[in-house]
Each structure stands twice: as C-alpha cells, then as structure tokens.
Amino acid sequence: MFSKGEPCDEHGNTLPEGTPPPPRTTADPEDWSPYEDDIQFKTADFLFRIDEMSQTNINYLLELWAWQSMKHGHTGPFSSYKEIYDMIDASSEGDAPWKCMKTTVPHDLPSTAPSWKKKEYEIWFRDPDVVLSNMLANPDFDGEFDTTPYVEVNANGKRRWSDFMSANFAWRQCGAMYVAGILGSDKTTVSVATGDVEYHPFYLSPGNLHNVARRGHRQGVIPIGFFAIPKSDRKYDSDPEFRKFKRQLFHASISAILSPLKAAMKKPVVRRCPDGHFRRVIYDLGPFIADYPEQVMLTGIVQGWCPRCTSLCNKLDPPSGPRRHDLTETLLEQFSGTQLWDEFGIDEDIVPFTCDFPRADIHELISSDLLHQVIKGTFKDHLVTWVGEYLELEHGRTGADKILDEIDRRIAATPLFPGLRRFKQGRRFKQWTGDDSKALMKVYLPAIVGFVPDEMVMCLGAFLDFCYIARRSDFDETTLNDLDAALARFHLHREIFRTTGVREESGFNLPRQHSLVHFRRNIEDFGALNGICSSITESRHITAVKKPWRRSSRFEALGQMLLTNQRLDKLAATKADFISRKMLPPECPPALRDKDEGEDGEPVDVERVLGNVVLARTRDRSYPRNLQDLATHIGIPSLPELTHYFLADQLSPDEEGYIDVEPTITSPISVFHSAAATFYAPSDPSGIRGMRRERIRSTPSWRGTGKRRDCAFVVEDESKPGFRGMSAVRVLLLFSFTYNDTTYPCALVEWFKKVGRSPDKITGMWNVVPECTRNGERLTTVIHLDSVLRAAHLIPVFGRQYLPPHFSHTWSLDVFEAFYVNKYADHHANEICF
Numbered sequence: 166m167f168s169k170g171e172p173c174d175e176h177g178n179t180l181p182e183g184t185p186p187p188p189r190t191t192a193d194p195e196d197w198s199p200y201e202d203d204i205q206f207k208t209a210d211f212l213f214r215i216d217e218m219s220q221t222n223i224n225y226l227l228e229l230w231a232w233q234s235m236k237h238g239h240t241g242p243f244s245s246y247k248e249i250y251d252m253i254d255a256s257s258e259g260d261a262p263w264k265c266m267k268t269t270v271p272h273d274l275p276s277t278a279p280s281w282k283k284k285e286y287e288i289w290f291r292d293p294d295v296v297l298s299n300m301l302a303n304p305d306f307d308g309e310f311d312t313t314p315y316v317e318v319n320a321n322g323k324r325r326w327s328d329f330m331s332a333n334f335a336w337r338q339c340g341a342m343y344v345a346g347i348l349g350s351d352k353t354t355v356s357v358a359t360g361d362v363e364y365h366p367f368y369l370s371p372g373n374l375h376n377v378a379r380r381g382h383r384q385g386v387i388p389i390g391f392f393a394i395p396k397s398d399r400k401y402d403s404d405p406e407f408r409k410f411k412r413q414l415f416h417a418s419i420s421a422i423l424s425p426l427k428a429a430m431k432k433p434v435v436r437r438c439p440d441g442h443f444r445r446v447i448y449d450l451g452p453f454i455a456d457y458p459e460q461v462m463l464t465g466i467v468q469g470w471c472p473r474c475t476s477l478c479n480k481l482d483p484p485s486g487p488r489r490h491d492l493t494e495t496l497l498e499q500f501s502g503t504q505l506w507d508e509f510g511i512d513e514d515i516v517p518f519t520c521d522f523p524r525a526d527i528h529e530l531i532s533s534d535l536l537h538q539v540i541k542g543t544f545k546d547h548l549v550t551w552v553g554e555y556l557e558l559e560h561g562r563t564g565a566d567k568i569l570d571e572i573d574r575r576i577a578a579t580p581l582f583p584g585l586r587r588f589k590q591g592r593r594f595k596q597w598t599g600d601d602s603k604a605l606m607k608v609y610l611p612a613i614v615g616f617v618p619d620e621m622v623m624c625l626g627a628f629l630d631f632c633y634i635a636r637r638s639d640f641d642e643t644t645l646n647d648l649d650a651a652l653a654r655f656h657l658h659r660e661i662f663r664t665t666g667v668r669e670e671s672g673f674n675l676p677r678q679h680s681l682v683h684f685r686r687n688i689e690d691f692g693a694l695n696g697i698c699s700s701i702t703e704s705r706h707i708t709a710v711k712k713p714w715r716r717s718s719r720f721e722a723l724g725q726m727l728l729t730n731q732r733l734d735k736l737a738a739t740k741a742d743f744i745s746r747k748m749l750p751p752e753c754p755p756a757l758r759d760k761d762e763g764e765d766g767e768p769v770d771v772e773r774v775l776g777n778v779v780l781a782r783t784r785d786r787s788y789p790r791n792l793q794d795l796a797t798h799i800g801i802p803s804l805p806e807l808t809h810y811f812l813a814d815q816l817s818p819d820e821e822g823y824i825d826v827e828p829t830i831t832s833p834i835s836v837f838h839s840a841a842a843t844f845y846a847p848s849d850p851s852g853i854r855g856m857r858r859e860r861i862r863s864t865p866s867w868r869g870t871g872k873r874r875d876c877a878f879v880v881e882d883e884s885k886p887g888f889r890g891m892s893a894v895r896v897l898l899l900f901s902f903t904y905n906d907t908t909y910p911c912a913l914v915e916w917f918k919k920v921g922r923s924p925d926k927i928t929g930m931w932n933v934v935p936e937c938t939r940n941g942e943r944l945t946t947v948i949h950l951d952s953v954l955r956a957a958h959l960i961p962v963f964g965r966q967y968l969p970p971h972f973s974h975t976w977s978l979d980v981f982e983a984f985y986v987n988k989y990a991d992h993h994a995n996e997i998c999f
C-alpha cells in the first residue's frame with residue numbers, strides 16, 4: 166500500500182527514501198527550442214503576453230528592427246507576427262489543445278419546431294487531465310502546493326483550517342496523492358456596440374494549490390471549457406421545454422468535458438508534481454464555485470430553495486438535513502413531478518452531472534460564496550436596501566432622500582486611510598461591483614448611527630463581524646465559534662426589519678442570506694473560503710475572456726480567444742521551464758507593496774521583520790535642520806522640550822520622567838512625510854508570506870487637498886488583548902535625529918483616550934476622544950516608531966447633526982469631539998481592534 170503523496174518513479178514504483186526528483190528534461194541548458202535563442206523567446210513573450218501588441222504594430226516594429234539589423238548585416242528576431250505566433254504554437258510546453266463538440270439536431274424534427282431546436286450548439290473544451298497534468302507539473306507552484314492532506318494543530322492545540330488540503334473534504338479521501346479539481350463556472354459578458362455578447366467559461370484548479378497561489382497566479386485557475394449559450398426567440402424564454410433543454414445541455418456538457426478524469430478517479434495514475442517528483446495521483450471532483458442561479462441549475466432544484474439542505478423554501482432558516490443524491494432518488498420514486506417541484510423543490514428533469522462520477526454529490530460540492538452570498542447578496546442587495554426602505558417607511562420618500570444624502574455626505578467625510586476608497590458621490594453608484602460593496606462595508610456603520618434604530622445598527626454590526634470572520638484565510642475552533650456567534654446575533658437583530666415593517670410580510674426566506682448557515686460546514690470541508698470564491702473566477706474572466714476578446718477581430722471571436730488563451734498558457738509554461746533549467750532568472754515574487762496608495766510612494770527599505778515601522782527612505786528637504794527652527798516652522802513651540810523628554814526617557818527608561826542632566830541634541834533633524842508599516846495580514850491583499858505594507862502619512866500637502874496627518878495604533882501593553890493594550894494617536898510629524906551614534910526614528914503625536922472600558926454597545930467599536938492635559942491642551946508627546954503598530958482609522962461620531970455644506974473629509978479629525986476606532990477598515994484592523 167502506498168502512503169499518501171509518496172514520490173515514485175514514472176512507472177509508479179516507490180522510490181527509496183531521499184531519492185532526488187528526476188531531471189525534468191535532458192535538454193541542453195543552451196537549448197531554447199522551439200525558439201532559436203533567448204532573444205527570440207523574450208521577444209515573443211514580450212510582444213504577445215506582456216504588451217499584447219496588435220499584429221499591425223508587431224509587424225511595424227519588426228520592420229524597424231530588420232532595417233536596423235541590416236545595417237550590420239544581421240536580421241531581426243522574427244520577420245512577422247505570424248512567425249511569432251507559429252513559434253509559440255510549435256512549443257509543446259503547456260500544450261492543451263481546444264476541441265469542439267456539437268449537439269445534434271434530430272433529423273425527424275417537424276418544420277414547425279421552434280428555432281432553438283433546429284440549431285447545433287458548440288461546446289469548446291480541452292482535456293481536463295491534460296490541463297491538470299500541466300498544472301501539477303508546473304515548477305512555479307513548488308512550495309505553494311500540498312501533496313498530502315493534513316490536519317494542522319496550532320500552538321494552543323487547536324485545529325486549523327486554511328488551504329484546501331488542510332480541510333476535512335481532502336482528509337476524508339485516502340490512497341494516493343489526492344487531487345480534487347476545484348470547478349467554477351460563471352457567465353460573463355463583453356459589451357459591443359451591437360449588444361452584449363455572453364460567454365460561459367468553465368474553470369478548473371487543483372485543490373492542492375495554496376489559496377494564495379490560486380488567487381494570485383494566472384496559471385492557478387485554467388479555463389477548460391466554454392459552454393454553449395442557447396438563445397431563443399423571446400416567446401420561448403419561459404417555455405419549460407426550452408428551460409429543460411438548456412439545463413440538460415449544461416449538465417451533459419460538464420459531464421462530457423470531465424469524463425477523461427473518470428478512470429483516474431478509481432485507479433491512480435502517475436503524474437509529475439511541482440517539486441519535480443512523480444507521484445501516484447487519484448483524481449476527484451472538488452468544490453464547485455457558482456452564484457445562486459448557477460447553483461440552482463447545477464443542483465437541479467427549484468428557484469428559491471436551498472441547494473445544500475432540505476429546508477422548505479418558505480422556511481429556510483434554520484437549516485434542515487442535507488440534500489443528497491440518494492435522497493432525491495428515493496423521492497423521485499415516490500412522488501409525482503408536480504409534488505417534487507412544489508413540496509421538495511426538485512426539478513425532476515435534471516440529473517446532475519455528478520451522478521456520472523464516483524463519490525461525487527453536487528449538493529456537497531456546492532461551495533459557499535463570499536462574493537455573491539455575503540458581499541453582493543446579504544450586504545448590498547438586502548441590508549443596505551432595507552435600510553433605505555426603512556427610512557422611506559419612517560420619513561416618506563422626500564425625508565428618506567434627505568437622510569440618504571446625509572449618509573452619503575458622512576461617508577464622504579470619512580478621513581483617509583491606506584486602502585480606503587474615496588466615495589466622492591457617496592453610495593449611489595450606477596453599477597455596483599463587489600469592490601464597491603467591500604469598500605462601503607468599511608465605512609457604512611458609523612454613517613447610519615442616529616438615523617436608524619440602534620438594533621438596526623447592531624444587526625449591521627453583527628453581519629459585518631460575520632463577514633469579516635468568514636473572509637479570513639485561517640480558522641480554528643475559536644474563529645468558527647465566533648462565526649456562529651456573529652450569525653446568531655445577526656439572526657436575532659435582523660428581526661428589527663420585521664418589526665419595523667420592512668420585511669413584515671416577506672420575511673427572510675432569501676436563499677443567498679440563508680446560505681450563511683452553511684458557511685461553517687463549508688470552511689471545515691474546503692478550508693478558507695477566500696481560496697474558493699467566485700471573485701477568483703470573476704477576475705480570471707479578465708485574462709481568459711475579456712482581454713483575449715479585445716484582441717480578436719470580434720467576428721466569431723471564440724475560436725480566436727481560445728487560441729490566445731492557449732498561446733498565453735504555452736508562453737507561461739515555456740518560461741517556467743526555462744526558469745527551472747536556470748536559463749532565465751526566477752520571476753521576482755510580488756514585492757510588498759502598498760498598491761492601494763498608487764505609484765506616488767518613494768521606495769522604502771523593507772526589513773523582513775514581523776510588524777515594524779520604518780521611515781521613508783528620503784527626508785523632505787524643505788524643513789529646517791535644527792530643533793528650534795523646526796519647532797517654529799511647524800508651529801509647535803514645545804517640540805524641542807518634548808524631544809528632549811523623549812531622549813531622556815530612551816536613555817534611562819527606568820527613571821520615569823526624571824532627568825538628571827538634560828541631553829542635548831546637536832545632530833541635524835530629518836523630517837519625513839511618511840513611514841512604512843509592515844505587518845502580518847494574510848487575510849488582506851498582501852505580498853509574499855502574507856506580509857502587508859502600508860504607509861502612514863504626515864504631510865502638509867496631500868494631492869492638493871491640504872494636510873494629511875494619519876492616525877496610528879500605539880502598543881502600550883502587549884499582555885492586554887486587542888485595543889485594551891493600545892492607544893490611538895495622530896501623527897503630527899515624522900522625524901529622526903542622532904545622539905551618541907544612535908539614530909532615533911520618532912513621531913510627534915497627539916493622543917486619544919478610550920471612552921469606557923469596552924467597545925460601544927451599539928456599534929461594537931471602541932470610542933475615543935482627544936486626550937487633554939490638566940490645563941486643557943491636547944496631550945502631545947514624542948514617541949519612538951518602535952511603539953507604532955500600524956495606521957489606525959478613526960471615523961467621527963457624527964451625532965444627530967447634519968454636516969454643513971461643502972464639509973471636507975480633511976477637517977474631520979480636527980473638528981469632531983469623538984471618534985470610532987474603525988474595526989472594519991481591513992481584516993487586520995478587525996483582528997486587532999476588539
């Protein structure tokens with residue numbers, strides 16, 4: 166018997182322990198074939214993949230190149246775009262050709278048959294085994310890949326769920342190396358002047374890949390099929406026969422596309438892995454990523470019912486027992502089609518594709534989806550809409566509009582924060598994207614306080630807690646219990662929408678909102694949901710569909726798009742091969758970057774230390790270099806005194822406040838407009854190893870909007886949990902000086918103090934107010950940058966008053982008397998600010 170994931174030779178024989186992986190190729194390290202040399206490969210890669218240059222422009226460039234080369238008696242690397250394309254096509258690396266299958270039209274069809282019946286439908290696909298084999302063999306994924314399911318226990322003895330292979334679904338399987346194909350399908354449209362064109366790609370990703378790689382690596386999720394989208398004359402749109410045809414075509418297509426995997430679901434095959442080793446591999450179907458309409462189609466249920474459990478559609482919460490294929494079959498034997506439809510939510514015409522595969526049950530595979538169920542569904546479509554409906558019930562249309570405008574203004578008055586979107590026109594976008602909703606979540610709660618009943622704020626707060634926990638990349642028993650607790654609070658407080666009349670009749674039988682009850686089980690089965698979210702397939706649409714579409718002639722574009730996809734795959738695979746043969750330098754890992762802040766930032770030296778804050782690399786040259794003049798320049802006369810206090814404290818930290826001989830700072834002072842904070846935040850968009858970097862700004866002029874003085878968390882007592890051991894400060898100046906050969910990076914800060922001993926009961930967020938000295942001045946000190954953790958986001962407690970017209974967000978931190986410490990600013994803030 167083979168143990169899981171043990172290396173073997175290419176015939177499947179176990180290797181002695183410690184045997185190194187066999188070389189991937191015997192090719193000479195100078196062998197660039199099919200390319201002649203590195204110049205040819207790099208040119209092809211640059212023009213086709215990186216620049217996506219048009220054929221006309223490629224030809225023009227190559228012509229110039231040829232003229233230049235001719236002067237020295239040489240030729241250019243290629244003679245035309247066509248030669249480049251042929252060269253890419255000739256490469257066997259990453260080859261997974263597209264094929265087409267067609268539906269057949271019955272020859273005895275009466276002439277009166279509807280037009281949709283008389284058409285042939287094309288389904289484009291590629292062999293999923295070939296695609297999986299290529300992905301498994303990709304050396305790029307070495308280190309981002311698990312060959313064995315594992316159960317990880319953290320330092321406190323608690324089970325952890327993060328990547329797919331750490332979760333129960335993978336663990337339940339046994340035998341050879343387990344490769345579950347994570348599937349995803351989702352319609353997408355490209356807009357043309359003559360109307361929209363719809364495409365329906367079908368994606369595949371091996372479950373062994375780490376979530377970070379699946380999210381960030383172009384080759385981590387690969388399109389393996391494009392479904393036919395049957396269109397009919399409008400009169401057939403609601404025809405049950407047409408609907409049945411579409412659904413059956415969908416299932417038949419998936420089943421046919423995946424059928425090459427079937428044999429290796431029972432008997433292992435030998436495949437190469439990213440580390441170069443061969444392994445005996447057993448395939449399986451993994452979680453399926455889809456939005457609700459697609460889930461309905463996939464599971465063969467009736468719209469309005471739950472794809473995972475047997476709850477009645479008019480009483481979805483709490484969940485009932487799970488749906489299963491065998492249960493459906495029993496019901497099919499006992500009940501009529503109408504009964505099945507009305508009483509069980511089953512569409513008897515659909516046999517799910519999973520019935521064709523061993524072990525698979527579509528109801529178990531349907532995965533919870535953060536984007537459609539939580540972010541777009543429950544938050545935007547339900548809660549934000551309901552708040553608007555409540556205001557209208559309470560204040561009438563005009564009154565509600567006035568309040569909604571004020572909520573908009575409050576959102577626009579939120580101080581800046583790294584990674585925070587500015588809502589210039591507030592909340593009412595024409596087209597909501599998932600990113601808009603995510604951005605709104607960060608600032609919505611403080612903006613509605615005072616305009617809606619407290620319980621509504623508590624309901625939103627409970628939901629946001631659920632959402633932020635669900636979006637983490639790492640779970641243990643405690644986090645899962647927190648998730649349950651947040652959901653219970655959400656269910657309790659959402660009753661306010663019933664009692665206020667918003668949902669009096671319709672209740673909460675909303676499949677997307679109901680799905681929250683299945684999140685815990687899904688995380689336990691499939692690992693962290695941000696690794697299997699439809700945001701992954703949606704962002705893949707851009708490279709797999711939208712960009713290739715733009716490069717096509719737009720006429721019968723699909724064939725050209727598939728070719729583009731294939732060429733891109735080949736170039737990527739060839740490149741990975743050249744890198745693994747050390748012919749090209751390894752691709753630089755994505756740098757730690759504060760991408761949310763744009764390109765304006767100067768480079769910063771990042772030390773790989775867990776959680777540190779460093780000053781920007783270059784000082785700003787417009788400041789005086791001595792303390793006295795600097796104090797005058799910035800209008801804070803106490804700066805020299807405060808800096809000397811700080812230094813004395815640094816030199817003899819034990820003798821609090823007692824200074825024997827005041828040290829004198831004679832070194833020039835350097836002033837900086839920003840500092841970079843680096844910290845571990847794997848749940849947020851982050852760089853390698855989950856490290857995230859952000860800039861804390863303190864500058865007199867920010868993008869023409871006046872001064873920007875960010876706030877930050879200062880750690881005071883690490884033994885206390887969350888914000889209890891911290892304070893919030895506002896950074897007035899970032900500077901450094903040298904004393905006795907030691908450089909002191911420091912910050913002049915204004916302090917805030919906590920209100921009460923726990924977060925505010927209604928919003929769940931800590932309240933702070935400006936901290937003052939006995940004579941009523943703002944408490945201002947100089948602190949070492951070491952004590953700063955990262956930026957903090959303070960949002961005004963707006964109270965009941967309306968903002969004056971033309972209020973600017975840059976004034977907020979100066980004029981309000983109290984602030985919420987925003988725990989929804991990002992995931993890291995959510996994890997530290999409780």
Ligand SMILES: [Zn+2]
Pocket residue numbers: 471472473474475476484485679680683
């Ligand atoms: Zn359910």
